[in-house]
Structures are given as structure tokens and as C-alpha cells.
Amino acid sequence: MQVKSFEEYQQVYRKSVEQPEKFWDEIANNFLWKKKWDKVVEWNFVEPNIKWFKGAKLNITENCLDRHLEKNGDTPAIIWEPNDPTEHHRILTYRQLYNKVCQFANVLKNNGAKKGDRICIYMPMVPELEIAVLACARIGAVHSVVFGGFSAQSIADRIKDADCNIVITADGGFRGNKVIDLKSIIDDALVQCPSVEKVVVLTRTRTPVSMLKGRDVWWEDEIKKVETQGNTECPAEEMDAEDMLFILYTSGSTGKPKGVVHTCGGYMVYTGYTFSNAFQYEPGEVYFCTADIGWITGHSYIAYGPLSQGATSVLFEGIPTWPNSSRFWDIVEKFKVNILYTAPTAIRSLMSFGDEALKGKDLSSLKKLGSVGEPINEEAWHWFDEKIGHGNCPIVDTWWQTETGGFMISPIAGVTPTKPGYATLPLPGIQPILVDENGKEVKGNGVSGNLCIRFPWPGMLRTTYGDHERCRTTYFAAYPNLYFTGDGCLRDEDGYYRITGRVDDVLNVSGHRIGTAEVENAINMHSSVVESAVVGYPHDIKGQGVYAFVICPDQEHEPELTRKDILMTVSRIIGPIAKPDKIQFVSGLPKTRSGKIMRRILRKIAEGDTSNLGDTSTLLDPGVVDEIKAGAL
Ligand code: PRX
Numbered sequence: 019m020q021v022k023s024f025e026e027y028q029q030v031y032r033k034s035v036e037q038p039e040k041f042w043d044e045i046a047n048n049f050l051w052k053k054k055w056d057k058v059v060e061w062n063f064v065e066p067n068i069k070w071f072k073g074a075k076l077n078i079t080e081n082c083l084d085r086h087l088e089k090n091g092d093t094p095a096i097i098w099e100p101n102d103p104t105e106h107h108r109i110l111t112y113r114q115l116y117n118k119v120c121q122f123a124n125v126l127k128n129n130g131a132k133k134g135d136r137i138c139i140y141m142p143m144v145p146e147l148e149i150a151v152l153a154c155a156r157i158g159a160v161h162s163v164v165f166g167g168f169s170a171q172s173i174a175d176r177i178k179d180a181d182c183n184i185v186i187t188a189d190g191g192f193r194g195n196k197v198i199d200l201k202s203i204i205d206d207a208l209v210q211c212p213s214v215e216k217v218v219v220l221t222r223t224r225t226p227v228s229m230l231k232g233r234d235v236w237w238e239d240e241i242k243k244v245e246t247q248g249n250t251e252c253p254a255e256e257m258d259a260e261d262m263l264f265i266l267y268t269s270g271s272t273g274k275p276k277g278v279v280h281t282c283g284g285y286m287v288y289t290g291y292t293f294s295n296a297f298q299y300e301p302g303e304v305y306f307c308t309a310d311i312g313w314i315t316g317h318s319y320i321a322y323g324p325l326s327q328g329a330t331s332v333l334f335e336g337i338p339t340w341p342n343s344s345r346f347w348d349i350v351e352k353f354k355v356n357i358l359y360t361a362p363t364a365i366r367s368l369m370s371f372g373d374e375a376l377k378g379k380d381l382s383s384l385k386k387l388g389s390v391g392e393p394i395n396e397e398a399w400h401w402f403d404e405k406i407g408h409g410n411c412p413i414v415d416t417w418w419q420t421e422t423g424g425f426m427i428s429p430i431a432g433v434t435p436t437k438p439g440y441a442t443l444p445l446p447g448i449q450p451i452l453v454d455e456n457g458k459e460v461k462g463n464g465v466s467g468n469l470c471i472r473f474p475w476p477g478m479l480r481t482t483y484g485d486h487e488r489c490r491t492t493y494f495a496a497y498p499n500l501y502f503t504g505d506g507c508l509r510d511e512d513g514y515y516r517i518t519g520r521v522d523d524v525l526n527v528s529g530h531r532i533g534t535a536e537v538e539n540a541i542n543m544h545s546s547v548v549e550s551a552v553v554g555y556p557h558d559i560k561g562q563g564v565y566a567f568v569i570c571p572d573q574e575h576e577p578e579l580t581r582k583d584i585l586m587t588v589s590r591i592i593g594p595i596a597k598p599d600k601i602q603f604v605s606g607l608p609k610t611r612s613g614k615i616m617r618r619i620l621r622k623i624a625e626g627d628t629s630n631l632g633d634t635s636t637l638l639d640p641g642v643v644d645e646i647k648a649g650a651l
Contacts, residue, residue: 019048019294020430027433027446034446035473041447042070042476046287049326050085051076052256055283061474063501065486066494069260070284070476077254078263078286079156082325083116084254090301091116094330097304098145099349101192101336107352110145112328115152118145120252122153125240129184129216133158133255136180136265138214140164140173140200142191143335146220146237147311148321150186155263155282158255159184162265162277165312166191166198167530168593170206172275176267177211179277180483184216188237190223194340201227259283265483266314268420269533270492271504271523277483278314278420285318285423286326288477292425292445293323296414297386298432303356304383306332306349308364313530314420315390318477319359323424338364343371347379358406359388359414363528365398366559369405376405386431388414391529392561393517399438417441417517419503420531421493423477426450427515440516449473450515452507457497466508468521470500523617525554525562530595534617537564537598540591544584546572551607551615552598555624563599565624567646573603600624600651606642608634619643623650 021027034041039058046055056073086093091113098108110118131137137159141147147163154161162180164173177185185208191198201219205228208214219227220237229236244250257263263282267275293299305324309315324331332353338346346368350358368375387407389399394415403413413436416428426448427441434442444450452460452467460467478501482489496502506518520526523534534552541550548569557563566584573580585597608616619631628647634640 019045019291020298021295021433021446024433024435027430030446031444035449038447038473042287045291046071046476049076049287049290050081055259059474063474063494063499066490068474068478068480070474071259071287074259074283075256076259076283076286077156077158077257078282078322078326079119079152080254081286081290082152082322083112083119086112086328087116090328093328095325096145096148096331096333097353098333099335099353101194101340103341103345103348108145115149117250118149119152119156120250121241121244122149123156123252124244124247124249125218125237126153126157126159126184127252128240128243129218129235131157131159131184134262135159135184136162136182137184137186138162138164138173138177138180138182140166140185140187140204141220142166142188142193142198142200142222143310143333144188144220144222145333146188148333151311151317151321156252156254158257158261160262160264162267163312163317164267165310166193166200167312167595169590170203171591172593173204173207174210175274176277177207177214179267180265181213182211183213184218185214186218186220188220188222189227190225192223192335194337197223197225199225201225257282260480264317266317266420268314269524269531269536271533272535274536275533276485276488276492278479279481279483280423280477281480284476284478286322288424288475289318289323290326292428292477293319293329294327296416296425296428296430296445297357297359297388298430299324299327299329299357301328302330303385304330304332304353305357305359306334306353306355307359308334308338308346308361309359309390314423318424338368343368343375344379347376347381350384351380354383356383357386357388358384359390361391361529362389362394362398363392363559363561365389365394365402369398369401370559373405381406381408384411386414387411388416390416390418392526393519394439396438403438412436415441417515421479422475423479426471426475427517437514440510440514442514444515447475450507451500452509453497453500463509463513464511466506466518469503469505469507469517470497471503472500525564527554527557527562527564527595528560532564532596536592537566537588537596540588540596541566541568541584541598543591544570544587546570546580547584549607551617551620553617553621553624555600555621555626557599560599564596565600565602565651566598567602567604567607567620569605569607570603577603602646602649602651604642604646604649606639606645608643608646609638610636611638620646623647626650
């Protein structure tokens with residue numbers, strides 16, 4: 019599946035555009051199917067209706083586990099590095115992982131799980147998280163993983179939206195010097211969720227937890243039961259290529275986060291193919307993706323992609339800055355990591371500690387580097403290249419989204435000539451197009467526009483859970499017959515793509531996707547807030563910071579305390595990751611006569627660029643702008 023030279027890439031790319039069905043047919047033949055497809059693709063972007071590998075049957079876990087057993091059963095699948103470096107690491111070979119997945123799949127069955135059920139997973143970054151994910155896939159249950167940084171309210175919203183009947187969690191999780199009380203957060207969430215019948219709780223921190231009779235069971239006890247039953251094997255459920263594999267919630271410009279739906283066949287092919295090709299993964303290489311499984315990067319490029327390719331992955335429980343800022347480099351040295359895939363925000367944060375943290379660290383095992391989640395600024399790109407890669411490692415800047423399932427525009431390591439800040443060229447099978455505001459194609463090079471995709475690819479979302487119309491309006495209605503990404507993009511003179519950031523009201527804070535409307539809604543829940551407007555502003559480490567303009571007459575007595583109360587409200591409603599970095603109290607917001615907030619003005623003020631605010635004559639009360647300008651933080 020790998021192209022080995024730039025010429026070959028160009029040839030393969032051309033073929034993938036001219037004969038997409040033939041191209042994907044050949045790629046899909048590299049995977050294990052219970053039954054092959056009758057048709058490669060059937061699609062329209064109007065409804066939208068997208069079906070890949072129609073009629074095919076498979077189970078993704080057979081590709082990720084069973085098929086490696088004979089030859090590579092003893093190959094490490096997961097090397098787990100705990101949060102605390104003094105705790106021993108764990109290695110799970112493919113055979114061990116297979117056994118544990120089968121065991122836990124039987125636990126799920128014992129607890130009433132069936133094909134098609136939705137199961138919510140809220141766990142720390144331990145091997146059991148990956149085991150839980152794969153066990154769901156094994157029995158055909160749909161997993162909905164929720165990142166550990168989300169609040170009880172966010173979890174409840176997601177559980178209710180997907181109507182989950184089972185939750186898998188842990189007593190707690192370690193992150194740096196903190197313990198997160200996961201079970202207790204789940205208990206708070208479940209007060210609102212009568213659909214949940216069972217909660218399986220893994221022991222990790224052994225924090226005291228409440229265990230409700232009839233509902234809550236310990237992971238370890240349930241495994242023992244399966245062992246005494248002698249239930250060690252679990253046949254893989256036969257899934258249709260278009261059966262749902264998982265739901266993952268992500269923020270958009272309006273409303274609550276939506277459940278992006280990925281299906282079994284196309285997602286398997288796409289993540290396996292892109293992982294193998296873009297990273298040019300060779301057997302025996304040690305791969306370390308620093309993301310959390312709670313995000314799409316973890317789903318596609320910690321769990322499914324690498325496992326379907328028989329790769330060895332490092333799974334890290336902790337954070338890059340604890341117990342000190344050398345942690346990543348210690349892990350690279352300890353496990354002789356060959357491929358390091360991380361995010362610009364982590365790079366910028368580690369960069370800020372200076373070269374001291376790198377002193378004496380042996381990074382010579384590194385061969386390839388990857389970046390994901392947000393535009394990488396040139397300074398960070400060069401630092402990554404020089405200080406970490408010592409100029410010898412291609413940087414694979416992968417542009418993609420929760421909705422795309424896998425890499426879309428990305429260099430192929432060692433094949434595509436790179437350029438700092440550029441995701442470079444589309445991978446085979448991907449047909450990007452730039453359009454102007456009116457949906458007219460912007461042709462040629464040295465141009466910019468809104469990034470769309472004009473032909474389907476196997477890993478794309480199929481719907482948004484329970485609300486197909488939302489999927490249509492969000493992604494397929496802006497421009498007829500195109501998938502709209504929400505990103506702005508420039509194509510330079512060489513035809514290279516550089517993603518410039520979101521063109522909608524979605525923020526990218528430390529690589530986490532946050533909707534401004536969502537944060538506003540949370541701020542407005544505070545009892546004395548009248549109204550608010552949230553925009554992003556450039557932030558040295560996080561990429562973007564959250565700037566909130568808030569109307570709150572009561573704050574005058576104790577502005578500092580009110581500010582903290584608002585932060586607490588946002589933490590409760592969404593989670594700590596969405597807390598505004600800056601809160602400015604204002605007496606009014608710049609609104610047009612029709613009542614629309616002019617965010618353009620607020621964005622400029624938040625960026626500290628107040629010299630040219632553009633035309634403010636259509637504002638209901640232009641005076642409010644001067645007040646906001648004067649009070650800017
Ligand atoms: O704006 C783009 C940015 O992250 C958005 C997708 O966020 P999410 O669905 O959370 O997925 C993140 C991990 C794939 C995109 O719309 N983005 C992601 N990767 C890049 C990027 N922006 C620039 N360069 C990238 N490599």
C-alpha cells in the first residue's frame with residue numbers, strides 16, 4: 019500500500035482520481051474480509067448517502083488482532099508507559115491483546131451487551147481503554163468514547179444523545195500530579211441517564227467510589243467470572259461494511275456537539291492504508307502517538323490504524339510536562355521510538371522550556387516525525403525538525419478531521435518534499451478543491467479559498483447520530499455536491515496546501531476543537547450573566563485562546579469572584595478544557611440592527627488589532643465599540 023518515490027506518488031494519485039473504484043478495490047484487498055464487496059462505492063453528496071464496499075462483511079478486530087496471531091503473535095502491540103515513571107511499564111503482545119479483548123468482550127456480553135448497542139467509554143489512557151474499544155467492536159457494539167477532560171454534564175448529553183445502555187469507566191485516572199475521579203463524574207452524569215443499565219469499573223487509582231448494587235460492577239471481578247466460565251474465546255461478530263463502528267462527538271459552529279458516525283469497512287481500510295503509507299511504517303518500528311484515545315487521532319492512529327498494520331505502539335498515560343518537561347524525550351529514549359506523532363501545541367510548550375530538557379537525551383532512534391491537530395507555525399516546525407529530528411526526520415504534517423476519519427492532506431514520509439507549515443499534497447484518493455464564498459471553484463495555483471472535497475473517500479463520516487439532516491446542512495449544503503471542511507486553505511505556486519484555520523465559529527485550543535456557541539451557552543448558564551460572545555485570539559502555546567465578552571451587571575461588586583464563578587460554570591457544563599483564558603465584562607455587545615453580533619469586530623479587539631475595525635456604521639450602538647476597545651485585556 020506504500021508508494022516509494024515521488025514519481026510513484028504522482029502516478030498513483032493520478033490513477034486514484036481517474037479510476038477511484040479500481041484504486042480502492044486494490045487497497046481494500048489488503049485487508050481481511052469475511053465476504054468481499056459487490057460494489058466499491060455508491061454515493062451522492064446531496065442527501066448525502068455514502069456507501070463503501072457494499073455487501074462486504076468483516077469484523078475490524080480480526081484485522082487488528084486475529085490476522086497477526088500466526089506470524090506476529092509475539093510482537094508487542096502496545097507498550098504502555100504509566101503516568102508515574104517509577105511505575106513499571108507494561109507490554110502486551112498481539113496474542114495477549116487478543117486474549118484480553120476476547121475476555122472483555124465476553125464480560126460485555128455477560129452484562130447484556132448486544133450488537134448495535136451503544137456503549138460509552140470514559141477511561142484514562144491505560145491498555146484497558148484500548149481493550150474496551152476493541153471488545154465493543156468485537157461484538158458489534160458501537161463505542162462512544164468521551165475524553166477524560168469533559169464534565170459530567172457533557173457525558174450525560176452524549177449518553178442521552180446516543181441512548182447508551184452500558185458505561186465503561188475506571189475509579190480514577192492519573193494525569194501529571196492530579197487524580198481525576200472518573201467514576202464519581204460518571205455517577206453525577208448518570209443521575210440524568212436512565213438508559214444506562216450497567217457500569218463496568220476498572221481499578222486504576224483505587225480512589226474510593228460508590229458502587230450501586232445491580233448497576234455497577236468491577237472490571238476485575240467480571241474477568242474472573244469469565245475465567246471460571248472458561249469463556250476465553252469470543253468469535254468476532256459479522257458486521258456489514260456499512261454497520262456503525264463508533265460515534266465520536268465533536269464541536270461545530272452551532273448547537274451541542276454532534277455525534278460523528280464512522281462505519282466498519284471504509285474506516286478500517288482508510289485508517290490502515292493512510293497509517294501505512296503516510297508514515298511508511300515498517301515491521302518492527304516503534305511508533306508513539308501522543309494523543310488521547312478520547313479524540314479521533316487516538317481512535318484512528320493509536321487504536322485501529324496501527325493495529326490493523328501489526329504495528330508496535332507506545333501508549334502513554336501521562337502528560338508531556340510531568341514530572342518534568344523531558345518526559346517525551348525519556349520515553350523516546352526508553353523505548354527507542356522510531357516514529358513520533360504529536361501536536362503543535364505540545365511542541366510549542368516543550369520548546370518554551372528551552373534546550374535544557376533535551377540535554378543528554380538520546381533521540382537517535384527517531385526516523386519520522388508527525389504533527390496533527392492545528393496549523394504548525396514555522397518556528398515550531400523548525401524546532402521539531404532541528405532539535406528533535408536532528409534534520410534527519412521527515413515531518414509528516416497531517417491535515418484531517420474527526421469527520422474525515424483519517425489523513426487527507428499530508429506528506430508521505432521520505433517521499434513528498436516537505437515545506438514548513440504545509441500539509442503539502444492530498445493523499446491518493448483525496449480530491450481537494452478550493453472555492454470562494456459563492457461556491458465558485460478557485461482554480462490554479464497561488465490562490466486561497468474554502469477547502470472542500472469533491473469525491474468521497476472510505477473513511478468519511480456517514481451521518482451525525484440521530485440527526486442526518488444536521489450532517490447534510492453542516493457539511494454538504496454550503497456548496498452543492500461538495501463536502502465542506504470548515505477550513506480555509508491556500509494553495510501555493512507549487513500546488514502545495516497550507517491550512518490557514520477554521521473559517522467558521524469553531525476554535526482550536528491546544529488542538530482541542532471547541533465551538534464558540536457552546537462556550538457562550540455555558541457562560542450564559544451562570545445566574546447573573548445576561549449575554550456573552552466568545553471569539554478566539556492567537557495564543558503562543560495553545561494556538562488559540564478563548565476570549566469571552568460578557569454582560570453581567572452584578573459583577574461590579576466583586577469582578578474577580580464573578581470571573582472565577584463563570585470559569586467554574588463552564589467547567590461544569592463543558593469541562594475544564596473549554597474555560598475562557600480571558601473574560602472581559604462589557605455593558606453591551608456590538609450588534610447590527612437585526613440583532614446579530616458582529617464577531618469580526620470582537621475578533622479584532624481580542625487580537626489586539628483595533629486600528630482598523632472596518633465599517634461599524636451598521637451597528638445599533640457604535641459607542642459600545644469604544645467602551646470594549648478601552649477595556650480590552
Ligand atoms: O482546522 C483543522 C485542524 O483541526 C480541525 C479538525 O479538528 P478535529 O476534528 O478535532 O481533529 C483533529 C485531529 C485530526 C481541522 O478542521 N487541523 C487538524 N490537523 C491540522 C489542522 N490544521 C492545520 N494543520 C493540520 N495538520
